[in-house]
Amino acid sequence: xxxxxxxxxxxxxxxxxxxxxxxxxxxxxxxxxxxxxxxxxxxxxxxxxxxxxxxxxxxxxxxxxxxxxxxxxxxxxxxxxxxxxxxxxxxxxxxxxxxxxxxxxxxxxxxxxxxxxxxxxxxxxxxxxxxxxxxxxxxxxxxxxxxxxxxxxxxxxxxxxxxxxxxxxxxxxxxxxxxxxxxxxxxxxxxxxxxxxxxxxxxxxxxxxxxxxxxxxxxxxxxxxxxxxxxxxxxxxxxxxxxxxxxxxxxxxxxxxxxxxxxxxxxxxxxxxxxxxxxxxxxxxxxxxxxxxxxxxxxxxxxxxxxxxxxxxxxxxxxxxxxxxxxxxxxxxxxxxxxxxxxxxxxxx
Numbered sequence: 001x002x003x004x005x006x007x008x009x010x011x012x013x014x015x016x017x018x019x020x021x022x023x024x025x026x027x028x029x030x031x032x033x034x035x036x037x038x039x040x041x042x043x044x045x046x047x048x049x050x051x052x053x054x055x056x057x058x059x060x061x062x063x064x065x066x067x068x069x070x071x072x073x074x075x076x077x078x079x080x081x082x083x084x085x086x087x088x089x090x091x092x093x094x095x096x097x098x099x100x101x102x103x104x105x106x107x108x109x110x111x112x113x114x115x116x117x118x119x120x121x122x123x124x125x126x127x128x129x130x131x132x133x134x135x136x137x138x139x140x141x142x143x144x145x146x147x148x149x150x151x152x153x154x155x156x157x158x159x160x161x162x163x164x165x166x167x168x169x170x171x172x173x174x175x176x177x178x179x180x181x182x183x184x185x186x187x188x189x190x191x192x193x194x195x196x197x198x199x200x201x202x203x204x205x206x207x208x209x210x211x212x213x214x215x216x217x218x219x220x221x222x223x224x225x226x227x228x229x230x231x232x233x234x235x236x237x238x239x240x241x242x243x244x245x246x247x248x249x250x251x252x253x254x255x256x257x258x259x260x261x262x263x264x265x266x267x268x269x270x271x272x273x274x275x276x277x278x279x280x281x282x283x284x285x286x287x288x289x290x291x292x293x294x295x296x297x298x299x300x301x302x303x304x305x306x307x308x309x310x311x312x313x314x315x316x317x318x319x320x321x322x323x324x325x326x327x328x329x330x331x332x333x334x335x336x337x338x339x340x341x342x343x344x345x346x347x348x349x
Contacts, residue, residue, distance in 0.1 A: 002027045002029050003029070003078040003218060004028075004029045004030075004031060004076055004078050004079075005022065005028055005030055005031065005079050005218075006031045006033060006060075006073065006074060006077045006080045006081070007019060007032055008033045008064075008080070008081070008082050009084030010032045010033075011034070012084065013175040013176065013177070014120055014213070016175060017174075017175075017206045017207050017209060018081055018214055019032070020207065021210040021213070022214060028214075029056050030056065031057075031059075031060055031073075031077060032059050032060070033060050033062050034059055034061060034062075037059050060073045064084060064096075064101025064102070064104065065093075065096045065100075065101055067100075067101075067107075070104055071108065073105075073108060074105075075112050076112075077112060078114065078115050078116070079114065079115060079116040079117070079217040080114055080116070080117045080118065080217070081213050081216075081217050082105060082117065082118065082120065083213070084097075084101075085151060085154070086098055088147055091150075094147055094150045095150050098147070098151050099150045099157075101154075102119070102153075102158065103157040106157045106158055106161045106163065116164070116216075117161060117162075117164065118166065118217045119154065119155065119163055119165050120166055120168075120209075120213060121154065121155050121165050121167045122151055122167055122168065122169075123202065123288070124143065124147075124148045125141050125151055125152040125155065125167065126139045126142060127143060127148075128144055128282075128283075128286070129286050129287060129288050130199060130286040130287040130288070131287055131288055131289060132287040132289050133291050134232075134289070134290050135290075135291055136230045136231060136292055137230070141155075155230075159230070163228075164229050164231070165230045165231070166209075166213065166216065166231050166232075167231065167232050167233065168204050168209055168233050169204075169234055169288050170202065170288075171203070171204055171206050171209055172203060172205060172206065172307075172314065173205045173206035173310070175206060176314075176318070179203075180251070180314075180318045181318075182279075183244060183245060183284075184248055184252055185274075186245075186277040187245065187248065187249055187254060188277075189274040190262060190267055190270055190271065190277070190281075191270070192260045192262040192267075193246075193249070193261055194242070194245070194261075194262055194264060194267045195261040196242075196264070197240065197241075197242060198242050198245070198284045198285055199284060199285055199287040199288060200238035200239065200240055200241070200287050200288070201241055201244060201287075201288050201289070202238050202289050202290045202291075203235060203239050204233060205304075208235070208301075208303065208304060209233060211301055212233050212295065212299060212301055215300070216231075216299060219299055231292050232290035232291065232295070234290060234291075235303050235307065236291070236293060236296070238289040243307070243308070244284065245284070247308070247311045248318070251311075251314075251315040251318045252318070267281060
């Protein structure tokens with residue numbers, strides 16, 4: 001028997017990878033919540049052409065900032081994967097989308113009798129750190145930006161309703177506009193490479209994150225995703241910051257021997273007038289290592305190859321110019337899209 005899955009944020013970074021994961025899954029029907037129907041979708045009922053692999057797609061038009069528009073979007077749905085969020089911008093709009101919008105969607109899911117609600121959040125709700133080997137429940141919620149504060153509020157609504165919250169730290173891969181582009185901005189502003197060890201960073205490939213979100217939505221009762229669970233979802237092996245810098249430098253042709261080493265004090269002095277680059281430097285300078293093996297064991301997912309191997313697969317796309325969000329937003333894992341298209345990123349091996 002097929003299961004029907006409602007995905008929000010399917011036109012964003014991680015949401016697109018959830019859709020790609022569904023393409024490889026059997027017995028899943030997709031309903032995509034969008035603010036504007038794509039041209040390929042017919043008038044109501046908004047049935048789009050199936051995804052490659054024959055996955056049926058249904059569109060429902062709604063807006064998280066308009067609770068009335070959400071009425072009925074969860075009817076007949078078995079699980080919700082909520083990836084839509086606003087990152088940066090007007091604090092009032094952030095609250096309307098991330099906080100109140102999530103509350104309204106949770107309430108609609110409850111009214112419709114949805115079995116499982118999975119919410120994509122961020123480890124940024126814990127603030128800047130350092131964090132070394134932190135497990136769920138061991139660090140306080142201490143967001144440092146309006147984006148993170150409203151996303152922490154969204155978590156509370158989900159957990160109060162018995163939903164599942166997944167918190168990645170740094171997400172990279174096809175569609176990344178924050179991690180690698182930000183490190184590139186840092187390297188170019190420095191004109192060199194910081195000397196010595198940097199902090200260990202929890203990271204996950206976006207395709208793997210999409211797989212985990214789908215697995216949590218489809219998991220049987222009693223496993224990962226049971227009432228009120230929070231999981232960090234990152235590859236088990238943290239990535240030393242200097243390895244991340246070296247990988248980005250190599251992807252962009254900035255060979256290690258061409259980048260002189262810079263003591264930390266000189267690096268900070270060079271970044272005094274570069275707030276975006278300085279933000280990334282301070283992020284990488286400290287440990288942000290969150291650990292949670294249960295998300296892999298309970299869901300039966302394989303974290304796969306580590307950062308060094310996976311990042312090389314994305315080197316080509318990363319060489320193109322990409323905008324980088326405002327640093328005050330924190331790591332940008334998802335964005336609230338204006339439209340959703342049928343184009344989905346490759347889920348990778």
